[in-house]
Amino acid sequence: MRTVTRRRFMAGAGCVALGAGLAGSGRGVAAVPLAPPANPHVGRTVPLRLVAAERPRALPCFAGKTLPMWSFSDQTWLPVVRIELGDRLDVVLDNRLPRAGEHTSVHWHGIRLPNDQDGVPYLVQPPVDPGQSHRYDFVPPDTGTFWFHTHCNTSEQLGRGLMGILIVEGDTIEPYAADETIVLRDWRIDLDAGAFTDFTTERGAHRAGTYGNVRSANGMAEAEVRLPASADCRLRVLNCDPTRIMEVAVDGAEAAVIAVDGVAVPPFALDGWLLGPAMRVDLVVRAPAPGASARLVDRRGAEPLPLVRLVGAGAPRPPAPFDPLPLRAGRIPEPDLSAAETLAFTFASIQDAAAVAGDDPLAQLAIGSLCLAREEFWTINNLSWPGRDHSVIPPPLAVLDRGRSYLFRLKNGSRLHHPIHIHGHTFKVLRSDQQALAPHHADTLILLPGETVEVAFVADNPGRWMFHCHIIEHQESGMMSFLEVA
Numbered sequence: 001m002r003t004v005t006r007r008r009f010m011a012g013a014g015c016v017a018l019g020a021g022l023a024g025s026g027r028g029v030a031a032v033p034l035a036p037p038a039n040p041h042v043g044r045t046v047p048l049r050l051v052a053a054e055r056p057r058a059l060p061c062f063a064g065k066t067l068p069m070w071s072f073s074d075q076t077w078l079p080v081v082r083i084e085l086g087d088r089l090d091v092v093l094d095n096r097l098p099r100a101g102e103h104t105s106v107h108w109h110g111i112r113l114p115n116d117q118d119g120v121p122y123l124v125q126p127p128v129d130p131g132q133s134h135r136y137d138f139v140p141p142d143t144g145t146f147w148f149h150t151h152c153n154t155s156e157q158l159g160r161g162l163m164g165i166l167i168v169e170g171d172t173i174e175p176y177a178a179d180e181t182i183v184l185r186d187w188r189i190d191l192d193a194g195a196f197t198d199f200t201t202e203r204g205a206h207r208a209g210t211y212g213n214v215r216s217a218n219g220m221a222e223a224e225v226r227l228p229a230s231a232d233c234r235l236r237v238l239n240c241d242p243t244r245i246m247e248v249a250v251d252g253a254e255a256a257v258i259a260v261d262g263v264a265v266p267p268f269a270l271d272g273w274l275l276g277p278a279m280r281v282d283l284v285v286r287a288p289a290p291g292a293s294a295r296l297v298d299r300r301g302a303e304p305l306p307l308v309r310l311v312g313a314g315a316p317r318p319p320a321p322f323d324p325l326p327l328r329a330g331r332i333p334e335p336d337l338s339a340a341e342t343l344a345f346t347f348a349s350i351q352d353a354a355a356v357a358g359d360d361p362l363a364q365l366a367i368g369s370l371c372l373a374r375e376e377f378w379t380i381n382n383l384s385w386p387g388r389d390h391s392v393i394p395p396p397l398a399v400l401d402r403g404r405s406y407l408f409r410l411k412n413g414s415r416l417h418h419p420i421h422i423h424g425h426t427f428k429v430l431r432s433d434q435q436a437l438a439p440h441h442a443d444t445l446i447l448l449p450g451e452t453v454e455v456a457f458v459a460d461n462p463g464r465w466m467f468h469c470h471i472i473e474h475q476e477s478g479m480m481s482f483l484e485v486a
Ligand SMILES: [Cu+2]
Pocket: 417, 418, 419, 469, 470, 471, 474, 475, 479
């Protein structure tokens, strides 16, 4: 039995209309803006040195084996960078990866930053070769839970662990009793040999992706997080896996969603949230009583899979109704739907595209030429990105007028799920033809098999922005393109 009372919604929002299905599964209920954001301020300059290198490590989930991980830091396999809204990040990336030609870059996932800071090699910056350095320098414009990863040979570089977390603070109205980050991902390991297995397989690329065989939360197979007993605690849950889509839920405690991809939503009861690769969800969980525990689980399999044990610690507290505090509203520009231009995009495999093309000889001809390509299997609007990397840049999928509002009709023409990611912008998610969807924001959203989802946004960030599936093997076998905002 999960309920969320209305009082806090009213306090936080002034006027909020709640949908009927508070505990509806999936993506929640109607959301309306919260209080206006705090004024931006010019904060500190935060230096950050990221040294991409091989550092053998034995994470707790590796069952005693040491693996040739790639990471950004000597201190930790997973840097967690916390800054305040208004702070400037001054980053030096050094590439010390151990293989000739293994260039790298850093993409700041979900951050609406200037195009030349977006970290896509060839498209917006030169690739950073081993022995070279590159500087990133930007002020993130939004609060929230983000992460960063490379945009080069991503299946292997991310597969070996090259990633980090970026948290931009400043979205709380009152602090929660705790603020914990939970990073979910798999590893592809031969535990007998103590070696990584193939980061990509042809079979996986043509299907739902190559799943890892060792699952982890914060590098642990049986993670435990201690929370102040009976208090309301924030959990920032990130899916940093290259492949796996999860359905996160909390068993044994009340929980509410308070942000999606870093952007606040009025709190609604969590009853399973589909979290694809690169997606984030912020929760408020009522911590268990002292010594009691609850579980963060993945419900996508036949049985709920425990991911994290949440343990109540400290002095008992008097019981109180679960009434989670909302976050401050995001500052994503509101698209003008009355003036928006509608563009349609279909995500499919080459076979799907061929089936859709039917008897049209011209379409068949175009698809026939695509089939000649070696590595491409997936398409956006019948087009595959050429090759696995970014060294050959095709024309943009669309050229958007800077400042104009767009409505994208995103259709999944395949029988698999695809988490679709846009760089440099954040979508307002409007509606689906398969499920009741709350208006919420997302930089990465799952398209169910056959589903069409409409999203809208203001194309206010000039430059060349990647637009791709975040199942990395789908991305690297064609389901990738870019949009030009000019
Ligand atoms: Cu995909």
